[in-house]
Amino acid sequence: MATSTTSESVDERLTTVGLLFESAAGLRRLFSRQLEDAGANTQQSFDILIRLARSEGTELRMSELAAQASLTPSGLTRAVDRLQDQGLVARRTCPEDRRGSFAQLTPAGRQLMADAIPVHVAQIDRVLDEVFTPAEEAEFSAMLRRLRDYTLERNASSGCPGLEESAPTCAEV
């Protein structure tokens, strides 16, 4: 088959990793349809909004949010800028540490999420119900968590700022 270096087990493992990427991309694509006309312009926006919606006080520190959303600080800054322009999010300076700031859902943002999350959840339900048994789903989730934690640990040294493997926080879409 292949011209260059491949053995059987090599192929299998490459395929596993490839499937992971394809699954993630496929789900993103699948969800993006409903999300985008639900009012959140992109999946990434929705990802940020939902993490805020699920956090204490519907707000998070910028750096925490960046880590959760798999964005760099710079990427998050602009993403929050856009959401702020849309009136869905506001910035609040942290009183204890005036370098930092919180991103917080506005009332409009909370309303949007109150409407959009059920739709999104219904879509996830449909996928998981059709693809997995409950037992499989639980195991799938557990395996993903181990994998995620492993990458967090390994990426910690130079990768995401201010984020160790410690806090599994609220993972999300």
Place this chain on the structure above:
Amino acid sequence: MATSTTSESVDERLTTVGLLFESAAGLRRLFSRQLEDAGANTQQSFDILIRLARSEGTELRMSELAAQASLTPSGLTRAVDRLQDQGLVARRTCPEDRRGSFAQLTPAGRQLMADAIPVHVAQIDRVLDEVFTPAEEAEFSAMLRRLRDYTLERNASSGCPGLEESAPTCAEV
């Protein structure tokens, strides 16, 4: 905790999906380090190159490659442009259908992959060995495949062009 709509099972399933995205992003980040100084500029480039390397004749139709790499036709066109500028890939017009073309590894591209794939595979081995037992790995892979095929099927209608759930081809990175 959250201010808006959340029940327990909702949280779990949102988390599962979130973990999938975080795992994929985490692995990309983890791999990107070694890949980029291996000669493939980005993970996406490497993704394309490895899929070509693992295909019959080290070539694929543009549309097929786009689907496998989770890119739109337009995105793939530019990605192949870049690889062509680097001398790693060449385009070959399809003789039977002169609208279409193949992207094919050049000798330099094949050489690069012959060097880089073992390194990449070693990295994948390390991750999978540390995170999963062999049995878990097999099940993980099977579950991902079902999920991937489900998204392919559901996205087929409007999403990726020229791509049904038919050919699982060689999944990758």
Place this chain on the structure above:
DNA sequence: GAAAGGTAGTTGCGAGGGCAAATACCAGTG
């Protein structure tokens, strides 16, 4: 309490990728 060093966040810049329109080509009809 002034200096040195670290941390949170933002900005300039450039690369990558999507959507829609355009191009080139095949395929079925009359």
Place this chain on the structure above:
DNA sequence: CACTGGTATTTGCCCTCGCAACTACCTTTC
């Protein structure tokens, strides 16, 4: 064969994101 409709790929335009440099602020040290 001309015509209409569909498919493969490319191009124009724009948005998003990462990196590196910068600012503002905290914190430790002397």
